Amino acid sequence: MQPFFLAPTFLFILNMEPAATQISEIIAASVVGDRRAQRWLYEHFKSKMFGVCLRYADHRHEAEDLLQEGFIKVFRDLHQFRGAGSFEGWMRRVIVNNALQFIKKKKNALQMTDIENVSWQIGEEDAPMIEEEDITDTLLRLMHKMPTGFRTVLNLYILEGFSHAQIASELGISEGTSKSQLNRAKACLRGLLEKNLTR
């Protein structure tokens, strides 16, 4: 019999960090629909997962929509998590997959884009001095200026660790396209950063 003070709901009420062994019980409670356990999982992972969504979305409002849909999918598919790998990794994968589905639904989002075609999008008036904000926020803001295809391949390859074969499969493009989009995305981001740094 588990002591009441280790129960997930009790921990949630106290807003305490449970031990690693208790995570599985919180997950188990969430699977059966315990809303407080689900709330605890949300509160525990929302910041990290929102950071992920911000990288894939065009703006904050879209990122919140992705986070909302992603968490609903997490709770509905939670019974499929069998303890293989970390729970955070599994949840992150669900959130990323949801974001990819959203992106694929966007019309022409993954069209090949040349760097020349996006240079006009770098509006100088939109680029604040990099010293005025956190570097990650600056990076994020600049990434939002990139075409969705660029940003998605950049996210998947560099930040998620996908191979080009995986990216090709996920996005329904060829490996060659994935590689070329990555190179162009890096060139685009590099140009954006240099433009901000030289101001």
Next chain:
Amino acid sequence: MDENIQKDGLEDFLKKSFEDFERNPSDGLWDKIDAGLNAPAAPKIVQMHPGLTFKTWWIGLAAALFLGAFAWQYFYFQEKIEGLSEKVAQQNQRSKNDEINSIQPSDDLKSENQNAAVEPKSDAIQNNADSKNLTNGTLEIPIQNIESQQVENKNARQNLVENSFPKNESGQQKSKNQQQNLKENFTKNTHPNGVEPNVLNENQIEKLIENSNQNVAVETQPEAQNVFFPPENEEQKPIENQKQEDKSLKTNNLVALNLLPSLGFSKLDSPQEIFFSQLPMVKPLRQKSWTVGVHAAKLATRATAEFQPQRFPDPKDHGKRVAQDKAVSGNTVFAGVSLEKKLAKNWSFVSGFDFREANLTGMHKAEFEFRDRKNGGPGPGHDHEHDFNYNLNNGGGSATIEFRVDETDPTQHIDDDEKIEFEAKTQQKTQWISVPLAAKFSVGRGRWQFNLKGGVAANFLIFNDFTITDLSISNPKFKIEPQSSGQKMPDPLQKLTLDGLVSAGIEYRFNKTFSLVAEPMVMTNLMDYQNLDFAKINNFMYGMNLGFNYRF
């Protein structure tokens, strides 16, 4: 920071910048999630194979058209056959009546037959004399009896000859007229020999039946055609030689003609065959040319992936080496219906529909070095746990494998070049609708037939499932963590593939209609099963096909 964003450092700069990137969403977001969880879940649309709906639709349409055409032609011809059967029954009845009523000695037939072949009128008298010298002992009795009837029927015979060969016609014209008369007589199923029932008793008939079995093959067209209707452009042979040749023919022909209505037909199997054999043109006996059957086969299967070395391993995976043995093996079973059309004496075209399922398992090995572990690892507090991942591609499918290993001795130092070999067991299940198109050569005698078949099979993918069933590690310095997993990648299989097939088997015929077939067969892919542009899949199957056929 300028240094970080240089060409070679941009990726690391981004990774470090976003490593612990967290931002808080709006406060009210949980309420939206809570409301979304309370709402009934929308029906989940699982589209395992994009485009399958369309393919299923046209496969179904093709199957419906095929079966519809098959059913139509079957019932159409069945109806015709039934109609013909009735006619044949009526003709048989009429034939029996004619047999009783008609009186025409066999030597008349000989005469007419020989007249038809050579010189109709001039040889008729000679043939009358020859008829007494028939060497067939069995026939002597009826012939002697018949001789007594010859006098009585002389006038009738004379009338027949005169009607058949008017005196003012040339010999060639007479011959044609006689042939026409014979055709008409034969078409009407009248018996030119017209043996009366009281002339041949039952025992004599039985003897005739026995002899007829050794006599002219009435089922073979060429001989029958020569007997009744010799080619018009055939050279006229000298009379003496002609007579000698005709003697041998006469006996056979006489027996053939005498026995054909009453005995020869008894060797045939179906009324429609009798009918067709009685047509004026005396076509070959109609053979059963369509065969429909059911069959099932089990084939040992082995699929091997060959990767292009310049494309694998991925350059990003520096020290990673993936074993080249990419084979999966298992069984393929298929069952379905076959339709066969006989095109020539020994050749047939074979098609049909099969449901085909393959279950393949494989053991995939990948060799890493310790330096290939993912950056970052599981996180703080798990310093001795390490993550590895790679893409598995073998003959069965593709998957992303994620290994998490723990050091068995945390105090031990592990070099970056330490070798780690992972093993992943895979299981693949695929289902196809298969349409074979093959040519079949058959040869044999009696009930046994030898069949040789070769062709292609078009396969339409309807289901594919590829899973990782087991993960293990060979290096004792590490133990695999239960969190390791295999994640399936999107289905890379082709929706339409083509196989080549060859089989050599035997067929046992229970009767003219039903038969059992056993044929060892070999199949291999003519098209690549997977969409991977950096790998080629070779598929090889061998096994036994058993079938049950119905000919019509």
